[in-house]
Amino acid sequence: MIMVFCQQDDGNLHRVGLELLSKAVELAKDIDAKVTAVTVGSDISHLATTLTQYGADRVILVKSELLEMYNSDLYTKALSEVVEKEKPEIFLIGATQLGRELGPRLAARLKTGLTADCTHLEIDKETKLLLMTRPAFGGNLMATIVCPNHRPQMATVRPGIFEPHTSDTVKSAEIVEYTPSISFEDARIVVEEFFEKVREDLDITQAQVIVSGGRGVGSAEGFEKLRELANLLGGTLAGSRAAVDNGWIDKDRQVGQTGKVVKPKLYIAIGISGAIQHLAGIQEGTYIVAINKDADAPIMKIADLGIVGDWQPIVNGLIKKLSKKASKEDDYEMARS
Ligand SMILES: Cc1cc2nc3c(=O)[nH]c(=O)nc-3n(C[C@H](O)[C@H](O)[C@H](O)COP(=O)(O)OP(=O)(O)OC[C@H]3O[C@@H](n4cnc5c(N)ncnc54)[C@H](O)[C@@H]3O)c2cc1C
Numbered sequence: 001m002i003m004v005f006c007q008q009d010d011g012n013l014h015r016v017g018l019e020l021l022s023k024a025v026e027l028a029k030d031i032d033a034k035v036t037a038v039t040v041g042s043d044i045s046h047l048a049t050t051l052t053q054y055g056a057d058r059v060i061l062v063k064s065e066l067l068e069m070y071n072s073d074l075y076t077k078a079l080s081e082v083v084e085k086e087k088p089e090i091f092l093i094g095a096t097q098l099g100r101e102l103g104p105r106l107a108a109r110l111k112t113g114l115t116a117d118c119t120h121l122e123i124d125k126e127t128k129l130l131l132m133t134r135p136a137f138g139g140n141l142m143a144t145i146v147c148p149n150h151r152p153q154m155a156t157v158r159p160g161i162f163e164p165h166t167s168d169t170v171k172s173a174e175i176v177e178y179t180p181s182i183s184f185e186d187a188r189i190v191v192e193e194f195f196e197k198v199r200e201d202l203d204i205t206q207a208q209v210i211v212s213g214g215r216g217v218g219s220a221e222g223f224e225k226l227r228e229l230a231n232l233l234g235g236t237l238a239g240s241r242a243a244v245d246n247g248w249i250d251k252d253r254q255v256g257q258t259g260k261v262v263k264p265k266l267y268i269a270i271g272i273s274g275a276i277q278h279l280a281g282i283q284e285g286t287y288i289v290a291i292n293k294d295a296d297a298p299i300m301k302i303a304d305l306g307i308v309g310d311w312q313p314i315v316n317g318l319i320k321k322l323s324k325k326a327s328k329e330d331d332y333e334m335a336r337s
Contacts (some may be wrong), residue, residue, distance in 0.1 A: 002028050003088035003152065005079065007098055008290045009070075013039070013040045013047055016094030017117070018054045018164035024057035024092060024119060025165075027094055027130070030123035033089060036060060038082055040075055042068035045177075052173040053166045060176045065186060071195060073187045078180035083152060091131050091152040092121075103156040112150035118157045119261070119280075129153065135257050135280050160205035160261045160283075163316055198256035202236045204253055209235025210264045212255055214278075215242035216266040216271020216292065216311060221319060223248045225315055231333055232322040238262065270311045274299025291315070308326055 002024040006017030017037070024035045037056035039047055041063065048059045062078050083091060093099040093106075093119050107114035115132035120142075122131050129146045130153040136143035149151040156288070204210060207217055211230035213223055223237065230237045239249040241256060255262055256278040263283035270291045272278060279302065282288065290303035291311045300306040 001034050001036055001086065001088045002090040002092070003036045003038055003083065003086065003097070005093045005102075006037050008039050008047060009046055009094060011043055011046065014094060014096060014303060015164065016049070016099075016159040019162040020092045021051065021056055021093060021160065022165040023162040027090070027121065027123055028257055030125075031089065031128050033280045034058060036086065036088065038062060038079070040067050040078060043128050048173070048175045052171050054164060055167055055171070056173050058174045058176065060178055062178050062180055064180055064182060066182055069191050070098055071187050071189065071191055072105060073264045074182050074190065075102055076105040076121070076174055077182050077186050079106055081180050082178060083110055088152045091154045093154070093156045093158040096159060102318060103154065107154050110152070112152060113143045113147040114154040114156065114266070115147070116156050116258070117163055118155045120260050121155065121157065130155070136276040140276060144274060158261050160263065183325060201253075204236060204238045204255065204262050205260050207236040207262065207264050209233045210238045210262055211235055211270065212238040212240070213243050213249070213267045213270045214240040214272030215246070217243065218249065225312070225319070228319055229315055229321070229322070232319060233266075235264070235266070240278050248274070262286075269299055269303070270315065272299055273297045274302065
């Protein structure tokens with residue numbers, strides 16, 4: 001059996017769980033296995049239908065009022081009970097902040113290995129082992145890791161790597177409710193309240209157009225210009241790690257190996273050199289426009305279109321052109337109405 005942990009927040013499923021369910025359906029064919037989705041929480045019964053649509057043969061709802069809010073001690077205990085009972089061959093978790101905390105704790109509890117932050121999964125045709133691939137040595141090579149002697153074979157997988165697919169046929173799945181033997185005393189940390197961060201922009205993993213800035217942009221004010229360009233293009237703003245370290249953009253908008261993997265149609269990289277760790281976050285098939293004053297910057301070698309020069313007059317020019325176009329379109333709309 002392949003088990004997929006499907007994270008929910010406030011009764012809404014995180015997309016990465018659905019991505020992994022779809023991948024699990026594919027992997028399951030190679031080892032002739034069934035796919036089980038497991039989700040944890042308090043009021044979660046309504047999620048079973050969606051999990052079935054995305055390919056689960058079986059859905060386990062791990063329910064308790066103590067699990068209403070995420071708590072790593074309680075989640076680890078509850079999930080380890082389920083894994084010990086069900087004995088899956090493979091256990092997949094999305095590499096969200098929650099998944100990155102939960103995965104290693106769970107693996108330690110289950111005395112198995114974990115390959116963190118995978119970007120590729122497949123089954124070895126001969127050994128039937130899960131081949132878990134992730135960037136290594138600062139992204140300079142890809143390492144494929146196997147877990148031959150312990151079960152389950154565990155991996156956390158980055159969001160945005162696999163496409164979620166609903167099943168072509170109307171599926172029915174076995175729905176199981178599981179009450180874990182957890183108590184308040186099992187939690188060493190008490191979560192009293194969650195403060196939700198208000199997200200102003202679209203999640204970068206979902207954006208079709210991304211305007212991304214690096215150290216070369218030089219300031220937070222520079223990023224405001226980039227935001228203006230992104231808005232005119234109907235896109236969103238992202239950045240390199242250098243931009244995040246400088247405090248010009250939030251960490252959740254970082255593209256790259258230690259940030260997020262993106263696959264927009266258009267990626268405009270401004271003042272970004274194109275370090276391998278940054279490029280690890282841009283999926284193939286993306287049209288890359290690079291604006292850089294250095295014609296020999298590595299980004300220029302992979303860009304579909306390279307514009308050499310200081311970013312400011314180039315971006316100002318683009319904003320001017322696009323604003324004119326937008327106001328002409330508005331005039332046209334007004335004239336028609
Ligand atoms: C383990 C590890 C993980 C990492 N993970 C990530 C990651 O997830 N994401 C990430 O981005 N990085 C990551 N890094 C860091 C990465 O190696 C680079 O240091 C970083 O990407 C550099 O950011 P940058 O391109 O913005 O800055 P720089 O490399 O300093 O490049 C700035 C660019 O701006 C250009 N420039 C300067 N002024 C102008 C101007 N006025 N107009 C136009 N162009 C100009 C320069 O020519 C230069 O090419 C990681 C590193 C390690 C070791």
